[in-house]
Amino acid sequence: MASVRIPPVLRPSVGGEREVEASGSNIGEVLQSLVTSFPATKDQIFGADGALNRYVNVYLNDEDVRVLDGLETSVGDGDHVVILPAMAGGS
């Protein structure tokens, strides 16, 4: 199981949790298991083609999965996955 950090904009879709546990041996599986548990997150994370939305960054621990193996990036027990959309609030 990996822990997945949920950004503020997705929290309403996961019952308000800041962090949830999700299983899977790679990033794609972990995110799929998140989407299965919380279907409202699906369109916010994945595009129609099943790829990650370009406006959502996903990190394994502190590395962007795009510079690792993308959705194929292996995830081990205790790893931290961070979902990060851009924020623009300043005032």
Add this chain to the structure above:
Amino acid sequence: MEGSVQDTGTSGAKSAAEFAADVKSRIREIGPGEVHEGLPEGTVVVDVREDGEWATGNVPGAVHIPRSYLEMRIENVAPDRSTPVVLYCAAGLRSLYAAKTLIEDLGYQDVASMTGGITLWKDAGLPVEVKKTLTTEQADRYSRHLLLNEVGLEGQQKLLDAKVLLLGAGGLGSPTALYLAAAGVGTLGIIDGDTVDRSNLQRQIIHTEDRLGELKVDSAEVAINALNPDVKVVKYPYRIGSENIMDILPEYDIVVDGLDNFPTRYLLNDASVRLKIPVVSASILGFEGQLSVFSPYEGPCYRCLFPVPPPPELAPSCGANGVLGVLPGTMGLLQATEVVKLILEKGDPLIGRLLLYDALATSFTELKIGRDPECPICSRDPDSITQDEMGVFPDYDAFCSGGH
């Protein structure tokens, strides 16, 4: 003669004028012209005037040792007694006495006094160097900076010379502006077209109840001037946009991004890459903040991190959102800290790193962000970035219209 002072035998004593004439006859004097062009290699020129006089300008290359400290400090600049030394003061008399001291009391072998001092030097039309020095008030105001090796006089001067542009005098801009002003950042530009509303005061601490309804740039200027009169505030009472950004940005060394909407953040990114101006960027929502420093061509840009903005339903900047009042304080002061580090060129700036702050969890998370070799902006030569494409997204028209 009771109680009177007897003549104690001062037959050897001289009047001040006699003393001066006597010293003058024994000390070598050289004219400003010779000091300007005829000094042997290695000659040390010492200005023996007081601090306030030195501040008005000096012979270029001279070192400053006030007359009263001469015996204590001369060895710092001329450790060897055979070093040629030329002394000067305002009009040529104090330097004559100072030369006498160096020769007769300290054993310097090659000492001269400059005739007529800096006054004659200036009258001869010779160049004067005005060293930037702190006023007495500034030395007091910034004394805790001056005690730090990483700041000191040189660093404080850099701060006073720095020009920082704040995009917004709102949640992030308020604390950033106040602390940068307190630190002595000499020029603060502020762009904001809004007026002060009561709902701002929960977090926008540069504004006050009695300035409700005033332009935020005016209100911010009042607060900044009250805190530190050294700071020059340049006000831009309108929103930044493609029509004005290229006129404003080039005037500044660093931009602080506290913008409340995506279109302007992308516009700012593209313009700052084009102009190679670093941007200290933060954003806030609810209990969370993000922070990074985008230094063009040194690290990633905003588009490397977020190639496209989220659709409006996932872009909560479109409309009023809750934010913990303290949060922009925390994030704004992290921004101010990065700005000061960039000005001082000290420490490791937050370039290529994104810092997430979760106030509810009291946790900081740091993520690595790299340059995108295919970035539509910073993978290119800056001169090839045209004004027409700044802030623009082909195939993307879903921006909300500048909500905040």
